[in-house]
Amino acid sequence: MKIVKIEQFFPLQRVRLVKITTDNGIEGWGETTLEGKPRSVHGAVEELAEYLIGKDPLRIEHHWQHIYRSAFFRGGNVLMTALSGLDQALWDIAGKHHDVPVHQLLGGAVRDRIRVYAHWGIGNLTDEAKAAARDRLDSLIAQGGYKAFKSGPGGKWRAHEPPAVIDEFVERAYLMREWVGPDTELAFDFHGKMTPAMAIEVCHELKGMRPMFVEEPVPQENVDALKQVSDHVTFPIATGERLLTRWDFREIFEKQAVAYIQPDTSHAGGITELKKIANMAEVYYMHIMPHCAIGPVAFSASLHVDATVPNFLIQEQIDQGLGHGLLTNAWQVNEGHIELPTGPGLGFEVDESALSDEQKYREELGGEYYYDTDGSVADW
Numbered sequence: 001m002k003i004v005k006i007e008q009f010f011p012l013q014r015v016r017l018v019k020i021t022t023d024n025g026i027e028g029w030g031e032t033t034l035e036g037k038p039r040s041v042h043g044a045v046e047e048l049a050e051y052l053i054g055k056d057p058l059r060i061e062h063h064w065q066h067i068y069r070s071a072f073f074r075g076g077n078v079l080m081t082a083l084s085g086l087d088q089a090l091w092d093i094a095g096k097h098h099d100v101p102v103h104q105l106l107g108g109a110v111r112d113r114i115r116v117y118a119h120w121g122i123g124n125l126t127d128e129a130k131a132a133a134r135d136r137l138d139s140l141i142a143q144g145g146y147k148a149f150k151s152g153p154g155g156k157w158r159a160h161e162p163p164a165v166i167d168e169f170v171e172r173a174y175l176m177r178e179w180v181g182p183d184t185e186l187a188f189d190f191h192g193k194m195t196p197a198m199a200i201e202v203c204h205e206l207k208g209m210r211p212m213f214v215e216e217p218v219p220q221e222n223v224d225a226l227k228q229v230s231d232h233v234t235f236p237i238a239t240g241e242r243l244l245t246r247w248d249f250r251e252i253f254e255k256q257a258v259a260y261i262q263p264d265t266s267h268a269g270g271i272t273e274l275k276k277i278a279n280m281a282e283v284y285y286m287h288i289m290p291h292c293a294i295g296p297v298a299f300s301a302s303l304h305v306d307a308t309v310p311n312f313l314i315q316e317q318i319d320q321g322l323g324h325g326l327l328t329n330a331w332q333v334n335e336g337h338i339e340l341p342t343g344p345g346l347g348f349e350v351d352e353s354a355l356s357d358e359q360k361y362r363e364e365l366g367g368e369y370y371y372d373t374d375g376s377v378a379d380w
């Protein structure tokens with residue numbers, strides 16, 4: 001079996017897909033969405049296609065090693081996102097070739113269903129926003145019986161903020177707890193936009209409503225700063241959506257900088273690397289909660305690793321079972337869980353008729369740039 005064609009698709013905002021076709025007609029799908037770098041990833045996939053065409057698609061580890069190591073310079077998020085999507089597509093082909101779900105090729109499932117969390121929060125404290133949040137909560141519970149939700153403080157945060165800013169966020173968090181009760185998990189993503197001191201102060205105010213975790217309290221580059229936050233906070237801290245490969249996670253593990261990690265199967269190195277990162281984390285009693293805020297192929301790839309990793313806690317899910325309208329057979333969420341995929345490969349088929357609406361690079365061109373009131377760049 002040989003790879004004969006590699007194509008790319010841009011059907012939706014924040015959804016870029018890659019399809020690998022073999023000489024015997026098997027098609028494998030992967031996802032290469034990377035916020036802010038659409039042209040770069042497209043170019044990287046085209047470059048890597050020159051290597052992959054004519055190769056045996058079943059030598060997944062060998063191709064991973066070639067793409068990661070053979071260019072002498074290691075790749076950053078552009079190369080790793082391209083590699084991740086191609087890796088997912090190769091696993092999809094392998095599963096279809098052997099007529100089994102990918103999780104069977106990864107060692108077999110260690111659980112019967114995958115626990116997921118949805119995005120939900122109270123945007124602000126106006127009556128209108130609270131009513132909308134209440135409706136959204138009721139709808140999510142009715143749709144999928146979710147028992148875990150994530151939101152965030154929103155907006156821009158300077159190195160320090162006055163009590164009113166902190167209190168507004170804290171009040172929203174406590175109101176969320178009041179609404180969902182004590183048997184539902186609530187988590188908050190700080191989006192890496194606080195300083196360690198600010199994050200510790202805010203976490204101290206949050207602790208009474210018992211969060212499941214706070215995600216990326218500080219930017220991702222400095223592991224010691226992250227550990228400083230963890231050391232001063234009594235509930236779990238998480239990070240990982242912007243970390244690439246085992247080598248980025250190594251320092252997190254060795255310094256025990258967080259409680260949980262959130263590698264993304266479309267950035268960290270695909271299914272191959274996500275499984276290895278999870279296995280490394282097991283040694284440190286860290287659970288994985290794979291990040292996935294993009295499209296349905298990345299999500300389905302995550303499910304197969306989640307199925308096979310003992311130290312899995314929960315999977316991020318944003319589409320509520322619709323597969324973004326791009327799949328012929330999307331998953332269902334029941335009691336906050338998704339059943340294991342049973343079809344060959346990734347187990348979910350892309351509806352190619354839904355790919356004709358080409359969005360090109362729309363999602364990356366502005367609207368996501370933040371400046372502070374003094375005109376300086378702010379993290380968002």
Ligand SMILES: [Mg+2]
Pocket residue numbers: 189191215216241
């Ligand atoms: Mg995040």
